[in-house]
Structure formats: structure tokens, C-alpha cells
Amino acid sequence: MSEYTATVTVRLKAGVHDPEAETTRRALERLGFDLSALRAADQFELDLDAESAESARERATEMTERLLANPTIHDHDIEVEPR
Template identity: 50%
Template sequence: MKYTVTITIRLKEGMLNPEARAIQHALKNLGFQTEDLTTARLFRIRLDAPDAAAARETARQMCDRLLANPVIHDYAIEVE
């Protein structure tokens, strides 16, 4: 069966995020005040798996082996 897996990868709490700081600063210069801003990477992957649990496990393995660095990243997986 085909599943669409959405993986969101973000820096763990407390990690420096220079990209987010630059965006926040640019928004401030444009007149938009923000209390906080973070960035994340989003991957949408279509894959074939026997069931949703297997699709989630495949996505977890992708994160652990390539997409995320467990030292600095957290990730969330959604299966549709």
C-alpha cells in the first residue's frame, strides 16, 4: 500500500539557530515583532509499505540513518 510520510526535523531546544535569528531580525526590520522564531525542514516522502506502522518505521530509519543528527535534532513523523 502507498503511504505519504511527512517528516519534520528541527533543532533541539537550546541549540543555536542562526538562520532563525537572521529571519527574526529581518522581520523586525520590516516592522513585524515576533516573540520567538524557529526553523524546520519538512520532507514529504511517498513510499510503499505493508501498513502504516511499517511506513512509520521506515521513516524513523531514514531519520536515524541520514536525515537527522540525533545529537542536535528532534523529528516528528506523520503517516497518511
């Protein structure tokens, strides 16, 4: 068994309204910053023990699909690195 860290990034799909990102963007503009767009995402770093990087990725994918992301509104990507 080796130790891996799986980094899961969960984003709203394009077109899904994100009031938190909109509020953050307006607050930045009120501070005088100029930006074309702002997207917010949640990131989870999962430390886990697995036989291989592939096995770590499979488990992280299962955790993402079962709990961390909602496939109706979210896209996700997963990166696995040895710890």
C-alpha cells in the same frame, strides 16, 4: 502494498543556536513585524509503498535516524498518512 506519505519534521533541539532563524527574525523585525520567537525546521515528505502504516512509519523512522536528522542536535516527528 499501499501508498503512504510520511511527513518528517526535523527541528533543532531547544538551546541549539540557530543563526538562520535569528537572521530571519531580525529581517522580519526590520520590516516592522513584532514577534516573540521564530523557530525554523526542515520538513521532508516521503512517498513510499508499504504493507501497512506501521511499516511505513518504521521505514521513515529508519531513514530519519540514518540520514535526515542528527540526534545530537535534532528532534524529529513523523506523521504517516495514506496517499
